[in-house]
Amino acid sequence: MQRSLGRVMSFTVLFATLAGLLAACGGAASTPPPVERTVVVEATVIVERTVEVPRDVVVTPTAAPQAEGAKIVLRVGTGDSGEGLTPHLKIIEQFEQANPDIQVQLEPVGSGDYYARILTQIAAGDPPDILQIGDDAVPQFVQKGAFADLGPFISGSSYPLDTGIYLPGVLDPGQWDGKQYLLPKDFSPLAVYYNKKLFDQYNLPYPTEAWTWEEFLATAQTLTKDTDGDGKTDVWGVQLPGPWTSGFEYWVAAAGGRLISEDGSTFEGYLDSPETATAVQFYSDLYNEYKVAPPPADLNAFGGGNSEFESGKAAMRLFGRWPQAGLKENPNVDLGVVGPPAGVERANVLFWGGFGISALSENQEAAWRFLSYYVGAQGAEVWKDWALPTVASVAEASGQANDPIEGVWIGELEHLAPRAYVSTPYWGATADPALRRVLEKVIIDPATDVPAALKAAVQEAQQALEDQQ
Amino acid sequence: MARLSATRREALTFYLCISPWLVGLLLFVLGPMLVSLGISFTRWDLLTPPRFVGLRNYERMLNDPLFWQSLKVTALYTLLYVPTELVGGLALALLMNQRVPGIAVFRTIFYLPSVISGVAFVVVWMWIFHPEAGLLNLALAQVGIAGPRWLTDPRTALSALWLMSLWGLGRTAVIYLAGLKGVPKELHEAAVIDGATAWQAFRHITIPLLTPTIFFNLILSLIATFQTFTSAFVATNGGPLDATLFFVLYLYRQAFERFSMGYASALAWVLFVIILSLTLLVVRSADRWVYYEGARR
Numbered sequence: 077m078q079r080s081l082g083r084v085m086s087f088t089v090l091f092a093t094l095a096g097l098l099a100a101c102g103g104a105a106s107t108p109p110p111v112e113r114t115v116v117v118e119a120t121v122i123v124e125r126t127v128e129v130p131r132d133v134v135v136t137p138t139a140a141p142q143a144e145g146a147k148i149v150l151r152v153g154t155g156d157s158g159e160g161l162t163p164h165l166k167i168i169e170q171f172e173q174a175n176p177d178i179q180v181q182l183e184p185v186g187s188g189d190y191y192a193r194i195l196t197q198i199a200a201g202d203p204p205d206i207l208q209i210g211d212d213a214v215p216q217f218v219q220k221g222a223f224a225d226l227g228p229f230i231s232g233s234s235y236p237l238d239t240g241i242y243l244p245g246v247l248d249p250g251q252w253d254g255k256q257y258l259l260p261k262d263f264s265p266l267a268v269y270y271n272k273k274l275f276d277q278y279n280l281p282y283p284t285e286a287w288t289w290e291e292f293l294a295t296a297q298t299l300t301k302d303t304d305g306d307g308k309t310d311v312w313g314v315q316l317p318g319p320w321t322s323g324f325e326y327w328v329a330a331a332g333g334r335l336i337s338e339d340g341s342t343f344e345g346y347l348d349s350p351e352t353a354t355a356v357q358f359y360s361d362l363y364n365e366y367k368v369a370p371p372p373a374d375l376n377a378f379g380g381g382n383s384e385f386e387s388g389k390a391a392m393r394l395f396g397r398w399p400q401a402g403l404k405e406n407p408n409v410d411l412g413v414v415g416p417p418a419g420v421e422r423a424n425v426l427f428w429g430g431f432g433i434s435a436l437s438e439n440q441e442a443a444w445r446f447l448s449y450y451v452g453a454q455g456a457e458v459w460k461d462w463a464l465p466t467v468a469s470v471a472e473a474s475g476q477a478n479d480p481i482e483g484v485w486i487g488e489l490e491h492l493a494p495r496a497y498v499s500t501p502y503w504g505a506t507a508d509p510a511l512r513r514v515l516e517k518v519i520i521d522p523a524t525d526v527p528a529a530l531k532a533a534v535q536e537a538q539q540a541l542e543d544q545q
Numbered sequence: 546m547a548r549l550s551a552t553r554r555e556a557l558t559f560y561l562c563i564s565p566w567l568v569g570l571l572l573f574v575l576g577p578m579l580v581s582l583g584i585s586f587t588r589w590d591l592l593t594p595p596r597f598v599g600l601r602n603y604e605r606m607l608n609d610p611l612f613w614q615s616l617k618v619t620a621l622y623t624l625l626y627v628p629t630e631l632v633g634g635l636a637l638a639l640l641m642n643q644r645v646p647g648i649a650v651f652r653t654i655f656y657l658p659s660v661i662s663g664v665a666f667v668v669v670w671m672w673i674f675h676p677e678a679g680l681l682n683l684a685l686a687q688v689g690i691a692g693p694r695w696l697t698d699p700r701t702a703l704s705a706l707w708l709m710s711l712w713g714l715g716r717t718a719v720i721y722l723a724g725l726k727g728v729p730k731e732l733h734e735a736a737v738i739d740g741a742t743a744w745q746a747f748r749h750i751t752i753p754l755l756t757p758t759i760f761f762n763l764i765l766s767l768i769a770t771f772q773t774f775t776s777a778f779v780a781t782n783g784g785p786l787d788a789t790l791f792f793v794l795y796l797y798r799q800a801f802e803r804f805s806m807g808y809a810s811a812l813a814w815v816l817f818v819i820i821l822s823l824t825l826l827v828v829r830s831a832d833r834w835v836y837y838e839g840a841r842r
Contacts, residue, residue, distance in 0.1 A: 193799045195591040220592035432789060445585045482676040516704045516785050520699065536610075543605060 101426035147179040148442045152431075153194050153204035157186030163462045170458070175539040178234050179443050198222055198436065205437040206447055208261060211249045211428040212322065215315055215501035219254040223432040226256045229444040237448045245468045246488045249428040249498075259451040262463035264396040265325050265424045265488035266291075268417070269403060274299060274311065274391040282437050283392075283414045285484075288359065289330070292417035296368035299391035312390040313368030316359070318380025319515035321508050322427065322495065323395070327355035329493035330419035335507060341498035343537045348530040351420075356518055358419075364522035375516060385409070397485055399463060404481075413484045415491070424491040466517050502544045509539035548668035585810035593654045595807065602811035612812070614787050615795040618703065622791070625707050630766045631759060634717030641718060642725045652722070656715040670709040671696065696781050699788035706776050706789055717762050724758030725751070756835045764827055771820050777793050792816055 098379030111388060154164060161184055168180045183204050185193045191213065197203040210216055217223060230237045239247060242260065268283065275282055280298060283291070296313025303310040317323045328335055333351025335462035336343055346352070362369045370390065374381025384390035386399075388408030395414060403411050431451055433443045449455055464485055465471045476482040499502040510533035518524045546627035549557065551793040566788045585602055589595035606612045624813065641652050650766070658666060682692030693724045728751055769788040774793040777783060783790035783798070 191804075195804060199591040217592070220590065371694070372697055373678070374671070375785050376780070482727075485803055505805075513786060520785060539608075544814070 147177055148439050149410050150178060150439060150443055151181045151183055151204035151448055152180060153529055154208040154520045155185060155190030157184055161459050162489050165434055165460045167450055167455050170454050172445055203434045203436055205434055205443040207434055208429060208432055209429050212497040212504055214249060214258060215252055215497060217502045218257045221435055223257040224435045224440055235445055235448050241398055241453060241467050241487055243466060243468050245426060245492045250430045258432035260466040261429045261451060262459055263426055263428045265397055265426050265485060266323060266394060266416050267484055267488060268326045269393040271391055271410050282398045282412055287372045287413055287417045289419045298364060312370045313394040315382050315385045315390040316362060317371045317395055318372035318375055319512050319519060320379060321511045324515060325425045325495055326416055326423060327359055329423035330421050331355040332420035335496040335500045338499060347507055347537060348534045352531055360518035363519050368436050380438050396455050413481045414489055415484060423490050423493040424488045425495055426492050433454060502541055505544060506540040510537040562812055571685050581810040581813055584806055586815050587807045589806040590804045591806060602808045611795060615790045615792045618790050619771060620793040622773060626710060627766045628772050630717050631762060633760060634714050637714050637718035638721030638725055641722055644745050656719055657765055658712045659716040667779040674705055697785055699786045702781055702785060702788045709776055720762055724755045728754045753836050754838060757837060760831055760835045765822055767823055768820055
């Protein structure tokens with residue numbers, strides 16, 4: 077007995093120890109170890125390279141050459157993966173041909189681990205020279221000193237950058253405290269996709285610019301159909317993006333509200349304002365009262381996990397430009413795009429990705445040479461085939477600015493309202509989860525008292541804000 | 546060189562032999578654990594140097610509703626899952642212990658889900674649970690039942706995850722099966738001669754002899770369940786309305802989404818203490834209900 081118990085004991089202690097370690101590691105308890113592969117990206121290789129890059133690729137940097145007069149090696153961190161890496165590689169290839177003294181290494185980290193990766197690299201003092209981050213991460217990273225101020229480079233004498241080349245509004249998300257820390261890679265506002273097939277089938281005119289919430293609702297109601305009379309909706313008016321908080325900021329802005337005070341100090345009177353309540357109620361009613369939107373199939377998925385629009389079972393869809401390429405080729409959809417409807421205000425919100433130079437980089441000069449190429453007119457010439465171009469002349473020359481679909485997206489830049497994250501680096505840790513809970517609640521439970529739920533959210537967010545300081 | 550005594554030499558050989566494991570433990574387990582204990586007394590966002598805050602991270606838990614919610618979800622799920630795994634696994638093992646033709650094939654089939662990667666497994670189940678197009682609700686519709694919205698309804702989400710996990714019973718069952726094979730046949734034969742029914746034989750011979758296996762499975766299951774992560778991370782991300790916010794998922798969020806390394810480390814240590822005390826409790830209780838054949842009592 078004694079012996080067996082002893083054995084089991086040591087076993088137990090071992091397990092418990094392991095348990096603690098795994099817990100300490102952040103609960104990666106049952107995730108399989110990532111597949112590590114080394115991909116060294118070199119100009120000569122890219123030419124013949126196929127674009128397929130596995131999602132979990134981790135590129136381990138090779139040591140910088142030591143010899144005198146050797147190439148400067150720049151490392152570029154990106155959260156893009158798969159096909160999204162193609163434009164990066166293309167621009168890098170072009171740049172290296174024009175600048176033989178610099179070698180650029182792309183270090184992609186896919187599957188959502190990107191920020192964790194670059195943060196640990198920064199903590200270890202060895203981040204890539206150039207880092208790509210998304211809009212709402214900008215204040216947090218910049219405020220903690222992760223990025224170098226680009227001002228001196230932009231107006232510098234050797235490689236100046238004319239910031240007048242950009243479309244309106246696309247520089248703003250890269251700014252903090254009046255300084256430019258990041259430059260734009262790509263962007264997307266929101267818009268309403270519509271399926272002309274369904275509008276034609278039910279003899280309804282296509283929605284037009286400057287429509288209102290009322291017209292939007294009426295259109296959605298007309299197109300919500302129970303075609304086989306079994307009491308279940310077969311065609312939906314509009315597919316909405318579920319409890320997606322950043323997308324929801326459009327509704328608040330259109331209702332004439334905002335979610336946080338301009339100085340970022342309080343949510344009270346903003347997150348729980350009558351305007352916010354109106355927006356939440358209308359959004360909830362689209363799901364539960366008017367029943368023109370299919371309930372989210374997967375609350376956790378980006379955009380609600382619905383696929384009614386893709387399968388021709390929803391007439392409209394409010395979302396960003398990301399799925400557009402697929403929708404254009406989808407045989408179920410004859411695609412049209414129109415700006416989101418106006419409430420009290422004609423508003424939109426911007427989603428954005430950009431590049432900056434790490435404050436820890438030892439090659440900031442060289443990094444700037446590459447960065448200004450990456451996000452400048454030459455770079456935009458490549459990005460334009462993958463996303464909306466940020467440079468006005470490129471958008472004009474490619475015809476995108478006047479395209480019936482792409483022109484709508486670009487035109488939306490005229491209607492941007494500030495996102496909540498620009499007022500505080502703590503948005504994501506404080507009010508964002510609180511607002512998400514409210515949205516989940518009203519979508520799941522139509523009887524939710526919206527003003528009370530928002531009051532509770534303010535309390536929670538305010539408490540979290542205090543914890544941050 | 547002094548000659549070592551036999552026992553000393555034996556001890557030295559022992560440590561030499563286990564040194565690969567020992568070094569690994571010190572370097573990759575004990576080291577990080579101690580560091581995480583240190584971090585738990587700081588605020589650290591990875592970008593700026595850690596700042597010592599004493600016990601504040603631990604105090605913060607007391608007033609953190611999500612901490613309590615995650616603890617509640619985890620405890621509830623453990624209460625739900627551990628007994629079903631122990632009983633269900635045993636039932637499955639008893640079935641797999643039957644002498645019927647092709648039983649090896651069945652054993653393989655039941656064990657199969659255990660070798661599938663956690664994420665792939667969960668993604669398949671997400672399809673099964675899809676409210677409109679999912680297999681489960683389509684099957685329920687065949688018999689006239691309007692299935693719930695499973696993963697998107699806070700009332701059913703946790704049960705859905707529980708249902709999903711039951712697919713992995715094979716692993717527990719295989720351990721039971723090994724235990725069942727170790728039950729001596731002659732005891733059963735003697736019982737049958739004495740007129741015992743199948744149930745009596747099972748209750749008074751099989752079960753007692755199986756207690757070490759049950760004990761082992763209980764501890765394994767307890768620890769694993771308290772660390773549930775993959776299913777909630779992939780299928781629900783803690784939602785809807787935090788109905789599946791498991792402790793480790795909350796910890797992960799604090800560490801790798803909010804980058805509050807200090808708070809996350811403090812959470813990890815609380816979890817460690819909880820798991821350790823529960824495990825010790827079970828081990829202490831073993832004297833009362835675990836029997837080892839041939840052990841002196």
